[in-house]
Amino acid sequence: MAESGTQCCENPPVLYSSCGVGHVEEIGGLKCYVSASFNSNLAVILISDVFGYEAPKLRKLADKVAEAGYYVVVPDFFHGDPINPEIKDRPLYIWIKDHGTDKGFEEVKPIVESLKHKGMNKIGAVGCCWGAKVVALLAQSVEYIQAGVFLHPSFVTEDDIKGVKVPLAILGAEIDHMTPLQLVNKFDNILKSKPEVDSFVKIFNGVSHGWTVRYNDDDAVAVKAADEAHQDMLAWFKKYIK
Template structure:
């Protein structure tokens, strides 16, 4: 995450958004939605703006409607990135919220989900969250992963992942440009034992899947296409 693009179009956070509710899961405030009787769960791991972003919660509701129990933990402990706080630029904020800590925090979350009777888990990571997902995939703590405009993920990470992976990227992305995503694709092609695909969406920028303008029909259409692709992947592998 090496430029301002990751910080553009910040959402207006709303703790009351979504049709689900917030409860403690492994000690973390977590937006949960979907049938608690489901044995299939999806973890949505947010970008730097955190779990109160309305478009992210709307997406969680959509995934839940497909039959999943969905959890969106607050890995930032009530401290999402705030662009207006000029005393704490994103690189300073990241020192307090590294993806490595996010990965460690997912382990008890996954155990908490399993204690509810969940047997299969998928995870989708948005920007910051993609690095957490790749670490989960290396350890096979999930059954499938999806990256949406990833940050921090290296080619070496892709070489080590062990679960089916879908990568949804943007044509205009200075954080993970198409050239990098094509490198992911080349590596994945050498690993036929891991089902995967890379898709680069035209005419969209980093963050388009959750930081879109709801009044912009084209932006909504592109975001919804990515949501459908994500859900199709989970339907295929998280059953």
């Protein structure tokens, strides 16, 4: 049975997605969009922003990563309840009470274990906005992931960065109210003080928070910047998830 619109059906357990070339199945107890390179034993967990795992451009990015040779998993950490800007009486600060990043971190652990059981030799993780905080927590241990990438992070603290133990790339926006340029620079300085942890920090000029998965298709500059960030992310994984 195919999905209808942007809603995912409950049965059967594996569904072909209406957005993207992959399918939806349960992994580690969560519904996930899966886009996989044939016979890959290298996995990437792609963690969404607050708009959830069904976002078309997020799934398009998952497909791009899969084409590069990875088994890509995009979990539904919000259990079918991503933030909806049209619900005016439920702003982010209220929505986040039910969808904390600490909960996301606990829910991603069974997914990591499931990927290992599937025979994945190495696992990378990339987080957009909300998802970057979950990646920051995963990056505290090489037992979870072997490399991480932030795309326009949110909720990440300096203490999170101090605890990072795996190679980390941070791709930030020049115009970002969630993680301002000054904070990204602090992250960069902390990482530079940790020579045992390789890092790559880059600021994209002229773009704003969310640009890598919420760019305007008619804006050539935005599309180019998003693609550049995607290529930087892939280069990082090709360096460490191989």
